Amino acid sequence: MLPIINRGTWSRVHAYQKMLSEFMKLPGEKQIVSVGSGLDTTFFYLKLKFPKVGLKFVELDFEEIVTKKMNIISKNATLAKMKEDAGDSYLVIICDLRDTSKLSEMFGKAKLDPKVQTFIMTECVLVYMEPKHSRALVNFCGSYFENVAILNYEMINPHDALGKVMVENVKARGCKLLGLQEIDTIEEEEKRFTNAGFTKVKGITMLEFYNKYADEGERQRIEKIEIFDEFEEWNMLQSHYCLVLGSKGNIPLTL
């Protein structure tokens, strides 16, 4: 991968790890729900980083992806042992996120407690769904949990030249960004969460995240690993991705 792409991936992972680490340090019981989790390995990262913290971690995705992930975990002795040790506190559940009528029962069966402080990850997922479906999903999450934060990362600004290339590139890989034409700005992003009952909502571009919020020491470290000088391109590219944090109830996380 090109250095400019790798730095963007680092920034995205850093954003989630930074916010999740703050969440893990909060006192009390904790739940994390990763919506459209794909092959993401956050559960294992957090278990290794915070071995003593009690955590319920639930992932949701299509059957094909869940089966693939389970195969990968079962073939790796370390991951398989961690999964086994976690028992019911780590669940990977098959579901179609568009069918919100089933979510309440599913969350109940997974023993996700509406009163326990909860962090919801929607990392590059909602943008693949039609706005009516992503809004229904966000509405459900906002109403099910009493103390909840949601961190969303995805593409924005599809209408300029770079935005159009971004949409075409994803299409060429066989995927459609079904939400992007309508939820296309930071303001629209914020509205989706505010309308769902999240009382504190803030969205920023990933350029702003990298420049203002990323850990300074870590930034200096990774900038020496892969060097590039296409700063105009970097600034443009990072302005096409956003990070939105919504919360309600008693969750002291901020952007």
Ligand SMILES: C[S@@+](CC[C@H](N)C(=O)[O-])C[C@H]1O[C@@H](n2cnc3c(N)ncnc32)[C@H](O)[C@@H]1O
């Ligand atoms: C681009 S991947 C992101 C995966 C992961 N969140 C990450 O950041 O590495 C999008 C994921 O959302 C899942 N997804 C999209 N629409 C879904 C739906 N309607 N129901 C369940 N999963 C869905 C896909 O299967 C895929 O695993």
